[in-house]
Amino acid sequence: MTLPVINTPTYELVVPSTKEKLTYRPFLVKEEKILLMAMEEEKDSQLNRALKQVVHNCTFEKIDVGKLPLFDLEYIFLRIRAKSVGEVAKIQVLCEDDGETYVPIEVDLESIEVEFQEDHSTKIELTDEIGIEMGYPTFEFLNFKADQTEVNQLFDIIGSSIERVYEGETVYEKADFSKKDLKVFLESLTSEQFLRVQKFFETMPRLRHKFEVTNPKTKKKNEITLEGLQAFFE
Template identity: 55%
Template sequence: MALPIINAPTYEVAVPSSKEKINYRPFLVKEEKILLLALEDGTAGALNAALKQIVNNCTYEKLEVDKLATFDLEFIFLRIRAKSVGEVSTLSLLAEDDGETYVEVEIPLEKITVDFPKDHTDTVKLTDTIGVVLRYPTYETLAEMNDLPDEMSGVERIFTLMSKCVDRVYDAETVHERIDFNEEELETFLNSLSPQQFADVQKFFDTMPKLQHQVKFTNPKTKKKNTVTLEGLQSFFA
């Protein structure tokens, strides 16, 4: 006789960038093993792979996790984690008013959202007729960036990230999809930008949505109020 299977509850959440509603379930022991092994390994590659695998498993393999923006993946993982091991994360935060006192603060994970700056756009108009549409970096993109040579300059890294995130280029007559041009053609196009146009494209990355939550607490020593802004997935765990 087969052993009984315990059915996990199902929840719904909207993907921040697309607003698409998806179903997800909490961690099971097999996902917890994946996470623990990645934490034991300690490398960024192992943690990123675990994050993608867990989200893929817990969303019933309905999402293309390799194509998800980093903030989308982190947000969904946070929701899964909240339903799995507790909806509150306790952190020890440094009080900035004296720079030495740490205060334990409870963070309600369900209240953490993705912040979309009002001036953020994925479409950059370069001239009256020419523009570029960008796509968000994925965890795969970040892994590729981490593999770049250490001696590569900051400018070269920005240029490389930019080239990886160009989705399409348009002019008055044609929309050029990414599959329509090669790396050399893209490099020539980006090198033809003026400094201001390059800065306009870079603004997409500078204003990119991020997992963010503002925490307010009182320093017990000085009695002064502090405000700390947490950003990125790792900020929400001790």
């Protein structure tokens, strides 16, 4: 005897980086099991793989999750989570005025958007003639080797994000230069030029939600900013 098939509702969202529409569904028991098992492991690598699998499944395998910018991936998962287990997340936020008081709040996940800063640009001018064009770090760079130093991680992220280098009218695409060439290029930058590159990462789009809470002990108002996916599930 064939058991009945339960129809799953579908929804649409707009991918922040491309502005393209994407159909998705809530995660089912099988995806919830993947997440719970990853949480039991308490390892970032397991959670990241679970996140990738859930988004892959719930978007009907229509996107290459590994190549998504991190902020796209986080935004899509947040929307999936909201339709799956509830649109309101209950979290505790720390009041910065005394540094010790936590206040419980409820966050409407449907209201969380990716924030794009006006001074952000993917094109970085290093000199009057030389510059670079950047792409956004993808899911693939969530997992670094445990033995990597923070400096090496930083250079790996920067190197992987450079799409092309230009010098006047000459353009060098990523496929045109080796990792060794890129390393020499980056190490030849001045501190001021390197700061311009770092600014790209500091100002790039991200999940962000700002609001005020009143410290029940001091009665002072605190401005709270939640950034990144993890901030909404503490």
